[in-house]
Amino acid sequence: MLDDVRVVAFDIFGTAVDWYSGITEQVGAVFADRGVELDPAAFAESWRGRYLPAMARVDRGEREWAYLDALHRESLDDLLAEHGVAGAMGEDDRARLVRAWHRLPAWPDSADLVARLRARYTVVVLSNGGFRLLTDLVKAAGLTFDAITSAELARSYKPSPAAYLTTARLLDVAPHQLLLVAAHRWDVDGARAAGLRTAFLERPGEKGPHREADRAADVTCDIAATSAAELATRLGC
Amino acid sequence: MLDDVRVVAFDIFGTAVDWYSGITEQVGAVFADRGVELDPAAFAESWRGRYLPAMARVDRGEREWAYLDALHRESLDDLLAEHGVAGAMGEDDRARLVRAWHRLPAWPDSADLVARLRARYTVVVLSNGGFRLLTDLVKAAGLTFDAITSAELARSYKPSPAAYLTTARLLDVAPHQLLLVAAHRWDVDGARAAGLRTAFLERPGEKGPHREADRAADVTCDIAATSAAELATRLGC
Known part of the structure; x- marks a missing residue:
């Protein structure tokens, strides 16, 4: 067959x-630079956990087509806010984290x-x-x-x-x-x-x-x- | 800059x-198999010569989008007919020649x-x-x-x-x-x-x-x- x-x-x-090791390491580096004391591995898991639901909303037609980079950015922003560290992370930090998925x-x-x-x-x-x-x-x-x-x-x-x-x-x-x-x-x-x-x-x-x-x-x-x-x-x- | x-x-x-050497060689092989006595190099040149006009018709909207394979096949069929050898070349030969552009x-x-x-x-x-x-x-x-x-x-x-x-x-x-x-x-x-x-x-x-x-x-x-x-x-x- x-x-x-x-x-x-x-x-x-x-x-x-x-992805787990790669994102954990790069999240850890950015958190260290900004003095954010969250566990990078747990953060990586939570971030990846938003992956399928975000794509499913696109495929159900609940939102327009969006690149994975855009979905990663939205879920990152949400997670940082939920953990109370949104203020510590600037635009450059967020862009750097979204780019972590490229490497x-x-x-x-x-x-x-x-x-x-x-x-x-x-x-x-x-x-x-x-x-x-x-x-x-x-x-x-x-x-x-x-x-x-x-x-x-x-x-x-x-x-x-x-x-x-x-x-x-x-x-x-x-x-x-x-x-x-x-x-x-x-x-x-x-x-x-x-x-x-x-x-x-x-x-x-x-x-x-x-x-x-x-x-x-x-x-x-x-x-x-x-x-x-x-x-x-x-x-x- | x-x-x-x-x-x-x-x-x-x-x-x-x-393309010139590759198409000439592969056209020559098919012509030899079928006893067609055309110059394969001249045929390759003529075939390639139809490339830009065929694509331009697509881009001017004179025809629907068509793959390059389809354009190659149409111009091949026309050229074989114009040279009076359409009868010597079957479906398999023509498919083989269109595939010549893949190698x-x-x-x-x-x-x-x-x-x-x-x-x-x-x-x-x-x-x-x-x-x-x-x-x-x-x-x-x-x-x-x-x-x-x-x-x-x-x-x-x-x-x-x-x-x-x-x-x-x-x-x-x-x-x-x-x-x-x-x-x-x-x-x-x-x-x-x-x-x-x-x-x-x-x-x-x-x-x-x-x-x-x-x-x-x-x-x-x-x-x-x-x-x-x-x-x-x-x-x-």
């Missing part, structure tokens, strides 16, 4: 890069995994990050893909079908010829509903040490892999 | 890859030039080829860019301003922060009219041995380079 797959669409936040470390095995997959498949980015954000992020993380696609090109966020089907259209393949690789059950569920093939890649540290990442055993997908090496092997790479 | 440049948009056909050799210095530019700038593809075509072409030619943008994303072909400005919008830069690198005067003129910075790269063999390529001395641009090495140096790379 997977013999039809021609293109692999690779998710980014949590799947290819470690995150790859998981140690990501570059090798993508290179192995590229030897057999066309491998593209498919993320809810904006086109510019993803271009910056992938370059800084030392990852090389064949192309970048973004929810921005569909003006619709994953898990809505349009986000997945826009990538299929741009790569000129049928949905079942496109395989999503992601570490989140909601993303795999969305791709499957759009007619894609799906591979779940377990990333146990993806949500940091305090929250449980999604687990392969709980996900309905074509390939459930607990390591990058297993995923590559199962895809014949 | 060029200090503002953040992103380089790199043209492909003739600028990064040698063309890079100029010998292209990979090194792109790598040098990428060390300082974000370097993206900007071509009238479709997104899939460009993804295939760049990969097969061994070139690595930071991202691929295409006239397809604007649904408007260069030299119309929308094609250039869509790339600026996706990379989140002002037009004057985006520099086009191209080997064609019409492309440089279009980019300049859209507010971009421009670099002309002379590719003397770009149109084959029988026709004169555009020359640096005849082009109005910010940088006129007669070699890849000169272009890289002038851009501080």
Whole structure:
């Protein structure tokens, strides 16, 4: 069944890069500069926690299309106010924090995994990050893909079908010829509903040490892999 | 003035890859298979000659948006009929020839030039080829860019301003922060009219041995380079 797959669409936040460590570190640096005594890791978790609800409001049509940078900025402003530190954080600090999402470390095995997959498949980015954000992020993380696609090109966020089907259209393949690789059950569920093939890649540290990442055993997908090496092997790479 | 440049948009056909040799060779192979006794080089030139007029009809609104593959197919069908060889060429042959534009050799210095530019700038593809075509072409030619943008994303072909400005919008830069690198005067003129910075790269063999390529001395641009090495140096790379 997977013999039809021609293109692999690779998710980014949590799947290819470690947002938790990267955001925690950069939030910590800005908080230290401003004398803000909040726990940066807890703040990073809260910030990421606003990600899906903010995108869902766009996809339900409750607000106009907005870039992920804009959604990150709004949720940042809200969180700073809720923690009573809005006064300590100026415009430059906030812009710097929004830009933190443009520069995150790859998981140690990501570059090798993508290179192995590229030897057999066309491998593209498919993320809810904006086109510019993803271009910056992938370059800084030392990852090389064949192309970048973004929810921005569909003006619709994953898990809505349009986000997945826009990538299929741009790569000129049928949905079942496109395989999503992601570490989140909601993303795999969305791709499957759009007619894609799906591979779940377990990333146990993806949500940091305090929250449980999604687990392969709980996900309905074509390939459930607990390591990058297993995923590559199962895809014949 | 060029200090503002953040992103380089790199043209492909003739600028990064040698369409003339690649199409001549692949047309020659198909003609040989079918016993067609036309000169493949002259046919390649005629085929390419229909490229700008076909796109201009789209941009003038005389027809709906059509992918470059579709335009290539129409002009191929016309040319085969005009040469009296339509009967010799079946559906598979024609599809194979349209796909020839997805696989063309890079100029010998292209990979090194792109790598040098990428060390300082974000370097993206900007071509009238479709997104899939460009993804295939760049990969097969061994070139690595930071991202691929295409006239397809604007649904408007260069030299119309929308094609250039869509790339600026996706990379989140002002037009004057985006520099086009191209080997064609019409492309440089279009980019300049859209507010971009421009670099002309002379590719003397770009149109084959029988026709004169555009020359640096005849082009109005910010940088006129007669070699890849000169272009890289002038851009501080």
